[in-house]
Amino acid sequence: EALDLLIKITKFLICRAKNPDYTSPEYVNYSLDSSKNIKLSELVKIFVGQNSLLEGFLVAIVERHGDDAKKITGGEIDIYHKLLECHLNEYAENRTKKMSYTLQNIEKKIETFIKLYEAKIDKNYVLYLFRFYDYSEGIKKLCQQLQMNQELLSVYIEKRESDNIIKLCCERGNEEKDLWVQALNYFREQGEDEKLKECLEYIGDSMGSSMSNNILSPLMILQIIQNTDSELKIKYVKNYLMKEIQKLESSISESKDEIETNIKSIASFREEHRKLVSTPKLFETSQCSKC
Numbered sequence: 001e002a003l004d005l006l007i008k009i010t011k012f013l014i015c016r017a018k019n020p021d022y023t024s025p026e027y028v029n030y031s032l033d034s035s036k037n038i039k040l041s042e043l044v045k046i047f048v049g050q051n052s053l054l055e056g057f058l059v060a061i062v063e064r065h066g067d068d069a070k071k072i073t074g075g076e077i078d079i080y081h082k083l084l085e086c087h088l089n090e091y092a093e094n095r096t097k098k099m100s101y102t103l104q105n106i107e108k109k110i111e112t113f114i115k116l117y118e119a120k121i122d123k124n125y126v127l128y129l130f131r132f133y134d135y136s137e138g139i140k141k142l143c144q145q146l147q148m149n150q151e152l153l154s155v156y157i158e159k160r161e162s163d164n165i166i167k168l169c170c171e172r173g174n175e176e177k178d179l180w181v182q183a184l185n186y187f188r189e190q191g192e193d194e195k196l197k198e199c200l201e202y203i204g205d206s207m208g209s210s211m212s213n214n215i216l217s218p219l220m221i222l223q224i225i226q227n228t229d230s231e232l233k234i235k236y237v238k239n240y241l242m243k244e245i246q247k248l249e250s251s252i253s254e255s256k257d258e259i260e261t262n263i264k265s266i267a268s269f270r271e272e273h274r275k276l277v278s279t280p281k282l283f284e285t286s287q288c289s290k291c
Contacts, residue, residue, distance in 0.1 A: 003053060006043060007060050010072070013038055017071035039074040044082065051093070055086035067120075080120045081129070084113060088133040107137060114138075127151075149176055157186050162195050170202060173215060180216055184224045196225065 008026075015022040040061075047054035061069050062083055069079050091106045114126070123146060130138040136155060143152035149172045156164045165183050173179045180203065187196040203215050 003057060006046065006057060007064075010040070010043060010057075010061055010069075011065070013040075013072045014065050014068050018068065037074075038072070039076060040069065040072045040079065041074065041076040044077065051086055051089045055083070055090065058083040058086060062117075078122075078125075080117050081122070081125060084110070084121070084126065085129060087113060088129055088135060091135060092133050110135070110138060111141075114142075149179060153179055153182060157182070160190075162187070162192060166195065166198055166202075169199065177215055181220070181224065184221070188225060200225075 012022075012024075012027055015024070043057075044054065047057065058079060062079060073079060087106065087110050091103065091110065094102045094106060114121070123142060127139065127142050127146070127148075129135075130142060136159060139155050140152060143149070143155065149168065153165065153168055156168065165186065169179045169183045173183075180199065184196065184199055187193075187199065200221070203221070
């Protein structure tokens, strides 16, 4: 009943903020000093230590009044962010209790909230909340959406998600080469030779036409893996180095051919020019231009 009363009072405050002369039969037994400017933040303080009640209160206000509720916030709180924080508080409490089924339901609730109010929230602030409450799934999805690849890689490294690290590098590493550097260093430091080999195979053998983009220079790769076993360096860097050398040789060969062609053309032009300036040239015609 107390919660219903607060919801009813909040409705009145919102309606009065929209129309100072607002009256309604349902409030006939209530009176409020018109000089009082009650803000939503003051009502929220009533729920200190009562996260579930606060969550229910904010859900009711958001669903029934939406952006109109901002008229009584005084700029002190964002009702959408506050509601999300309630969901995250609930998530944190249940994570401590290791209640997996409940956590899954809360995760669905948070995901639904983000989709429903995507246009109402500041995603950078939401990312801050996700970090604060260590909500890794939310961080991942939001980083993917915002294309914050460095942040996403940090999460994968922190959670030791090796396959996701490699997947991210394969998808985004061609544009953000530092992703590969961090991944190679991480796998080397962790002693994950198989994952390190997988990265090197992709860089050295599976790039196809993208090899010309030079994801990483051979010297940088050697520097990163210099403290790994010699077999790894020889076996998985050899192909990459050989391809780079072949590419350089091909480029040099093409340049030589082009130079030789240019030299021949220049020599031909010089000979033609010499003949024009040193040898008389007879122009013969049997008719004048007017014939």
